[in-house]
Amino acid sequence: MRPKFSKFAIIAAAATVFVAGTVSVQAKDSRYSLxxxxxxxxxxxxxTAWANAVNKxxxxxxxxxxxxxxxxxxxxLVSKGKMDFTMYGPxxxxxMYQQIGPYRKHKEGPQTVKKISTLFSYPMGFYHPVVYESSGIKNFRDIKGKKVFLGPPAGVATRNARLIVEAMTGYLPGRDYQQVKLGWGPAQTAFQDKKFDVWITNTMAPSPAVSQLVLTNKIRLLPLDSKNFSHKSWKRYVGSPGTVRTKIDPKVYGxxxxxxxPIxxxxxxxxxAVRSDMDADLVYKMMKAFWDHIDEAHAMSKSMSKTLTLKLAVAGMSDPVHPGALRYYKEKGINIxxxxxxxxxxxxxxRNRAKKRKRK
Known part of the structure; x- marks a missing residue:
């Protein structure tokens, strides 16, 4: 029987309606999708913390x-005005700008990025390649012939995880291992039910999801091998902006x-990020609601106090930054x-470098 994620059931329920801590929604309320x-x-x-703050x-x-x-x-969707907020980053x-990876068929990259404005940045976390100890998998090379979840189809995380696996092993999906194609939520559930062998999730440490799993299961995280950092796939991965390295202390998972x-x-x-055309005064009020009550976000998880700080908020943003956010940072005396x-x-x-590589 897989463990019950009672805490997340509460949060997920809150996310499908207007999140916790709000009054009932009136007809006059303006609604936004995230x-x-x-x-x-x-x-x-x-x-969820952002939604809580705005709603409250x-x-x-x-x-x-x-x-x-x-x-x-x-x-x-945000660039088209069909959604209001999204996770975004360098x-x-x-x-998107280069029209590669999941955006290789998108023809308006330089114009599209102008329609998405950053509010703040934070470390998303670190790739956790999780396996059950009973699987016998000790390192990346052991995943040959196994079922591996890299991330949702067409996601940036999936591209990154594929490059990381290729750099560590030379393995390719479909040839050396079977890629599990699910969304984040269904993949988490399927791994709890032991439907596949390797679950690669990107989250801060300690991860709430991994922490729940390790309560009743012996697991292992597959470490990177720095000897493989010269591999061309690793260079492609770190060639994208915003990548970082760390060591995860095994003590955080018990x-x-x-x-x-250390892993x-x-x-x-x-x-x-937000639609670039959202009213600047409104965005300022939302920023103020969120950051002036950041202690409420920190209370949601042990890792949140390290994830959400004003120092990190301006450390990894992409252009453009929304005027409403700029106003808030200026008011607080924060240099971006x-x-x-x-x-x-x-x-x-x-593009010219890419063409040369293809000719070779």
Missing amino acids: GSLAEGTTPFLVN YVPGHKVQVSAVGAATRHAL GLYFL KNLMNKE LATGSFVGL ETPYKLTLAQREAF
């Missing part, structure tokens, strides 16, 4: 979290985590690090 990754992930917690402290405005689909799709900006040494891992910065931005000249140079 695309999110699934429960148990860092973005889900951050997005900005009268007449209600945010609804939708934990369905991939961030790549959410970003396009990595997504890079892929005695049922079988790793005895070398990698992750990325992401953030919350230069947001990540590409030019058409850089785009052309990138």
Whole structure:
């Protein structure tokens, strides 16, 4: 029997309606949609905290979290005005602007990124390649012939996980292992039910989802091997902006985590973004509601106090930053690090390098 995620059941229920801590929605309330990754992930917690703050402290405005689909799709919906908020970041900006990866068929990258404005950034977390100890899998090379979840189809996390696995092993999905194609939530449930072998999820440590799993199961995290950082796939992965490396202390998951040494891992910065055409005064009020009551967000999870800080909020943003957010940071006396931005000249140079690689 898989463990019950009682805490997340509460949060997920709150995300499908107007999240907790609000009064009943009146007909006059303006409603906004926020695309999110699934429960148990860092973005889900951050997005739920944002919705909680707006719903509680900005009268007449209600945010609804939708934990369905991939961030790549959410970003396009925001650019088209069909969604209001989305997880976003330098990595997504890079892929969209360059029209590569999940956006290779999208023809208006440089124009699209102008329609999505950053509010703040935060470390999304680190890739946790989780296996059951009973599987016998000790390192990445042991996954040959196994069923592996990399992330949702067409997601940036999936692209990154595929490159990481390829760098560590040389393995390709469909040839050396079977790629499990599910969304974040269904994949988490399926792994609890032991329907596949390797679950790669991107979250802060300690991860609430992994912490719940390790309560009743002996598990292992597959560590990166720095000897493989010269591999071309690793270079492609770190070539996207916002990537970071860390070591996860095994103590954060307790005695049922079988790793005895710190686990070398990698992750990325992401953030919350909004439609560029949203009213600046309204965005300012939302920013103020969120950051002036950040202690309420920190109370949601042990990792949130390390995830959400004003220092990190301006450390990994992409261009443009919404005027309402800029007003809030200026009011607080916070200097913003230069947001990540590409030019058409850089785009052309990138494409020329790609063409040369293909000819070789």
